[in-house]
Structures are given as C-alpha cells and as structure tokens.
Amino acid sequence: MLVSLPSICLDERPCFTPMPEDFPIGPDASRPASLRFLILVTLIAVVVALWYLASHSLRLGREVHWIASTTPCNLHGGACTARLGDSVLAFEMGGEGPIRAQEILPLAVSLSGVEARSVEVEFVGRDMDMGFHHFALSPGEDGVFRGEGQLSFCTDAVMPWQAIVVVETADGRLGSRFDFDVERPGR
Numbered sequence: 001m002l003v004s005l006p007s008i009c010l011d012e013r014p015c016f017t018p019m020p021e022d023f024p025i026g027p028d029a030s031r032p033a034s035l036r037f038l039i040l041v042t043l044i045a046v047v048v049a050l051w052y053l054a055s056h057s058l059r060l061g062r063e064v065h066w067i068a069s070t071t072p073c074n075l076h077g078g079a080c081t082a083r084l085g086d087s088v089l090a091f092e093m094g095g096e097g098p099i100r101a102q103e104i105l106p107l108a109v110s111l112s113g114v115e116a117r118s119v120e121v122e123f124v125g126r127d128m129d130m131g132f133h134h135f136a137l138s139p140g141e142d143g144v145f146r147g148e149g150q151l152s153f154c155t156d157a158v159m160p161w162q163a164i165v166v167v168e169t170a171d172g173r174l175g176s177r178f179d180f181d182v183e184r185p186g187r
C-alpha cells in the first residue's frame, strides 16, 4: 500500500504552491488522507488488542486448583473422573458414538464430596488455537450440572482437544483437564 506524505517546505524563503480550486477548507484541510488513514489503523489495532486481552482474561484457568484426571480415560466411551481426597469429579460429554466436531454435545459434570456453585467447561486445542469454546452448565434437580457444547471443525484428520472443567466452590476453584481426539467425519 502506498501512503503519500504531504510535502513539507523547509526552505527559508517563502514557498508558495498555487492552491487548487477544490482545495478543502475547514477542519479536514489540516488532516491529510494519510493521517486519517493512520488514525484509523491505530484505532483498529487498539480495538484488536483490547479484544485479545479480554478474550484471554475470560478464559478459564486463573487461580484454579488443578486435579489430575484418572487415567486411562476415554471420553468417547463414557465419563472421565478426577479425584481429590474424598472428592470426585466426573465429566461426560457427547451421546452415543464418537465425539464429532460441529455436533451439539451434551455435557454433564457430577460431583461428590464437593458443593459446587457453578461449573464451566472450555474446549481448547492441544496443539493449535481453535478459538473460544466456553460453556456454562446448570445444576439439575439430581445435583448433576448439565449443558451443551460444540467443537469447531478442523481440517486436520485428527484434532487433539482438551476439555477443561472448572468448578466454583465456596473455598475456591477446582479444575481438571481431560484430553480427547476428534476424527474428521468421513475418515
């Protein structure tokens, strides 16, 4: 892109450029198009930077006490659990069959030995940024937190994902991470 800067006269002698008939007069006259373009670019950069900051500070993972998941675990086949003392967190996603991208996935988190105020699930790509996939679950009458989630489509044949489950309790936040891979449909 070519940006032309206004020519500046540095000569001591009075320099005079004949003013064209259509020379803009008014506030815009002191702001050449290139300056307005630079202001616009700066504003866009500031907005993008703020959006990036906001989306990252919203992500789960701040001040969370992480519990290791119990291995081996296959989320395609059923619930995965994480244990902390007498407390157990069980996470289940998807219905029958393998977990697929772009399908509505039922999510369920059941807890024992922990009183949860809220439960949230986030999906992140393990080896690539796949965007923001954050879902809040609601408590059911049976004490199980449920919701729906969705994974974005990936052009890779196998996409390595991680489900991050964070539970808000009166004593702070507890969390666990569960790895799973999603195969591209038609494979």
Ligand SMILES: [Cu+2]
Pocket: 125, 128, 130, 153, 154, 155, 156, 159
């Ligand atoms: Cu991907």
